[in-house]
Amino acid sequence: MLKTETPSTAHPDLDLYELPQLISAFVEDQLQAVAAVRAAGPQLAQAVAAALPRIQAGGRLIYAGAGTSGRLCVLDSVELYPTFSWPRERALALIAGGQEAMFVAVEGAEDDQAQGARDVQGVNIGPHDVLLALAASGGTPYVLGALEAARGAGALTIAFANNEGAPVTAAAEIGITLDTGPEVISGSTRLKAGSAQKMALNTFSSSLMVRLGKVYGNLMVDLKASNAKLLRRAVALTMRATGADEAQARAVLERCDFQVKVAVVALRRQVSVEAARQLLDQAQGRVRQALDAG
Template sequence: MLKTETPSAEHAQLDQYPTTELINTLVDDQTNAVKAVRAAAPRLAAAVTAALPRMEAGGRLIYVGAGTSGRLGLLDSVELYPTFSWPHERALALLAGGQQAMFVAVEGAEDDLEQGAADLIATNPTANDVVLLLAASGATPYVLGALRAARAAGALTVGFANNTDSPVAGEAEIGVTLDTGAEIISGSTRLKAGTSQKIALNTFSSALMVRLNKVYGNLMVDLKPTNAKLVLRAVRLTMFATGADESAARAALEQCDFHVKVAIVALSKKTSIDQARALLEAARGSVRQALAA
């Protein structure tokens, strides 16, 4: 039996716990998700290293999953645009059962190996794409179908699973096993198995964006200010990075469509917006290198 499906030997009387003890037990078990991701850190680092040149060459991130895993992949893909200005068309998410499965479970969709392959092929994968394949069991047919189609197309495949020796991790070019063991509520992989996948995806995509010069120091300088909160964040980030007052920071941002990187370089080097853009382009988007030029 898969570890994620094996009834836990602990907390066999969970349904009889007082509510406070029940809450504490569920929370405490989540710490095992962090430990599982920490153990997989070398594999995540290998995935970032392999993905970087493909992204620099114009490749896409394509997330594939079913159920909770698929929804977590879709969430990571969606958040890349406002956080890092990563283009929508370069972060795709394939969910067994289609987009409606984000809100309503589509029973049986995850068992369709051929549909997984067909959905992946429909994205016209290339060798520069990175396909992230998510399955707590590590054997979801829909995900395996997509994995095999991605490999046939020459794309980089990164398989995430919560069981050791799984097909998804074993058949992918880079396998990331998040060994979270049995769940407190037997088989409910929306618990710590899901948490570990969320952490792993956050870690992978954030590290990749750092390597793509989307971060200066630890500042989120390539955000897309799509609402009032993010506009204020852009102003604060510019002020913090340059020492400029709010008026000067806002004025520079208004001249460059609130592109924080450009405003930082323009203010720090006391140059024009056009010159700041040119410096950043020559530095491949690196604020640090543009400031040193």
């Protein structure tokens, strides 16, 4: 039996627990998700290093999964735009059962290996693209079909599974095992297996964006200020990075469509917004290099 399906020996009487003990059992078990992602650190670093040149060459991040794993794929892909201004068309999520499966379980969709291949082929995957394949069990047919099609098209394939020796990690160029073990509720991989997948995807995509110059220091200077909260955040980040007061920061941001990178360079270099954009273009969008340019 797969580890993720094996009943937990730690909590055989879960249904008898008093509420504080029940809450504690769920919370404490999540620590194994952190440990699993930490153990996979070398493989995650390998994955980022392999993906970087393909993405720099214009490739896309394409995610594939089913059920909870598929929904986590969608979540990671969607959040890259507001956080890093990553183009939506360069972060695509494929979920077994289609968009409907985000909200309603589409029974049997994960068992259709041919559909996984068709979905990947349908987005015209190519050699510059990176497929991120997720399957808690590690044997989801839909995900295996997606991997097969992606490898056939020359894309980089990276697979995440929560069981050792999983078919999906064996089928990918880079396999990442998140060994979270049995769940508190037997087989419910929406628990710590899902938490580990979320952390691993966050780590991978955030590290990739840092390497692409989307971060200055530890500040998210390439966010898309698309709502009131993010507009306030853009002002705060600009103030933090430059030492400018709120009025100065807001004035420059208003002249550059609230692009924090541009405002930071303009204020720190004491140049116009247009000159700041040119410096960033010459530095391939990297704030630190634009500030240090002669």
